[in-house]
Amino acid sequence: MNIPCVTYSERAILLNLTCSVRVILLIAALIGSAGLTCVCADDAVDPGTLKHLTGHWYVSQAEPATYYYKDAELYLDLFSYHRKDSNKDGIDNLVLSHNETHLIMDSQGYPNHPTAIFPNSGNPNRIEIQKFRFQLPLEPKLNDHITRLPMGPIGTAVNGVVYFNPFEQGGMNAVEGYSEVWLDSCCGHPQQTGVYHYHKYPVCVKSPFKDNGKQHSPVIGFAFDGFPIYGPYESEGLMAKDAVGEQTLDACNGHTDSVRGYHYHVTPGRFPYIIGGYAGVPEPANIRGRRGLETGAIEDNSSGESSQPKVIAAVRPANGQPGTKQKLEIELDPTQATRVRVPEGTPEWVQVGPYEAVPIERKGNMLQVEIQIPEDATLGVLMDCHIEFKAADRPRAVFKRNDVFRVVEVEDP
Numbered sequence: 001m002n003i004p005c006v007t008y009s010e011r012a013i014l015l016n017l018t019c020s021v022r023v024i025l026l027i028a029a030l031i032g033s034a035g036l037t038c039v040c041a042d043d044a045v046d047p048g049t050l051k052h053l054t055g056h057w058y059v060s061q062a063e064p065a066t067y068y069y070k071d072a073e074l075y076l077d078l079f080s081y082h083r084k085d086s087n088k089d090g091i092d093n094l095v096l097s098h099n100e101t102h103l104i105m106d107s108q109g110y111p112n113h114p115t116a117i118f119p120n121s122g123n124p125n126r127i128e129i130q131k132f133r134f135q136l137p138l139e140p141k142l143n144d145h146i147t148r149l150p151m152g153p154i155g156t157a158v159n160g161v162v163y164f165n166p167f168e169q170g171g172m173n174a175v176e177g178y179s180e181v182w183l184d185s186c187c188g189h190p191q192q193t194g195v196y197h198y199h200k201y202p203v204c205v206k207s208p209f210k211d212n213g214k215q216h217s218p219v220i221g222f223a224f225d226g227f228p229i230y231g232p233y234e235s236e237g238l239m240a241k242d243a244v245g246e247q248t249l250d251a252c253n254g255h256t257d258s259v260r261g262y263h264y265h266v267t268p269g270r271f272p273y274i275i276g277g278y279a280g281v282p283e284p285a286n287i288r289g290r291r292g293l294e295t296g297a298i299e300d301n302s303s304g305e306s307s308q309p310k311v312i313a314a315v316r317p318a319n320g321q322p323g324t325k326q327k328l329e330i331e332l333d334p335t336q337a338t339r340v341r342v343p344e345g346t347p348e349w350v351q352v353g354p355y356e357a358v359p360i361e362r363k364g365n366m367l368q369v370e371i372q373i374p375e376d377a378t379l380g381v382l383m384d385c386h387i388e389f390k391a392a393d394r395p396r397a398v399f400k401r402n403d404v405f406r407v408v409e410v411e412d413p
């Protein structure tokens with residue numbers, strides 16, 4: 001029985017259905033999951049059976065083609081887990097092909113992990129299915145200058161959901177400071193045309209191998225110049241943001257090593273969070289308003305304290321271990337609710353990072369919840385928590401708190 005598989009993919013499908021249908025589907029999904037195992041992308045492939053495209057890219061000779069990215073000595077199937085039709089509209093979320101020069105990703109931009117239900121009191125938009133076509137240069141080329149990141153999509157996670165730069169329309173930092181916006185526990189939200197996007201390291205995107213902080217992180221996506229974006233770790237116990245000397249990250253959040261070449265890292269808790277500019281030549285086909293991209297890395301303009309209401313006063317304990325059920329106590333402080341009041345009763349949904357909390361109980365201002373932490377959880381990275389209250393006649397009341405929980409191998413006191 002592998003419940004995390006269900007919670008990874010099923011909420012997205014359930015979003016637009018009525019409550020009773022959702023319950024039936026959820027039960028069906030739970031029953032169905034009894035015989036399920038997670039797709040593990042680290043199943044070893046025989047490199048001799050693969051065709052080398054160019055650069056780091058390889059493709060299987062069998063149909064349908066599976067694309068592999070050579071990451072150091074590993075041949076990684078980055079995409080198969082994400083190619084499913086998770087919104088059940090008859091079209092796979094992600095369809096891959098290639099030509100001489102590019103990997104082509106046709107993506108619905110649809111999150112295949114739990115998200116908040118939008119619209120809600122933190123965001124008036126809803127998540128819409130997109131028709132994206134991304135073209136990633138198979139052989140990315142470093143440029144002689146940094147290209148300024150545009151607004152809108154700047155790259156794509158391996159699930160086909162887009163990364164944005166750290167700024168909202170209006171140019172303010174979406175991630176921290178007084179202009180912080182409401183992102184769900186998977187670090188995303190939709191904009192006006194329904195594009196769900198990440199402004200910081202999305203802990204919910206299933207990566208090709210377990211990111212346990214004991215080696216260089218896996219590839220989690222690509223910038224639109226074709227260079228890969230890796231998770232936070234550079235080596236055992238060292239996040240790339242803390243690397244010094246030759247491995248110090250540049251203004252784009254990138255550095256070079258002998259096996260990976262130039263590559264970017266996400267930097268949890270530190271601007272620019274994902275990438276700070278294109279070090280390579282960006283593929284123009286991917287970029288909206290293609291002409292006139294400026295030069296130079298972006299700069300942090302955040303200031304002051306976040307103005308997000310501090311309704312979630314505390315989450316205890318602050319860590320849990322992989323492969324365990326973890327009880328959590330979430331303390332609410334309704335006096336902090338400035339935008340929308342805290343409803344009476346039990347929240348309909350509580351999420352910590354990618355993990356849905358079930359069951360949920362409320363006594364006064366204390367929530368008692370339980371999350372199932374999978375064996376392959378990403379270790380050591382701080383995750384956010386959000387809660388949602390159901391409402392029929394007004395936007396769902398949503399609250400969140402950042403950086404409240406992490407999965408660790410050995411329990412901290």
Ligand SMILES: [Zn+2]
Binds near residue numbers: 164168174197
């Ligand atoms: Zn945004």
Ligand SMILES: [Zn+2]
Binds near residue numbers: 230233255257263265
């Ligand atoms: Zn690195």
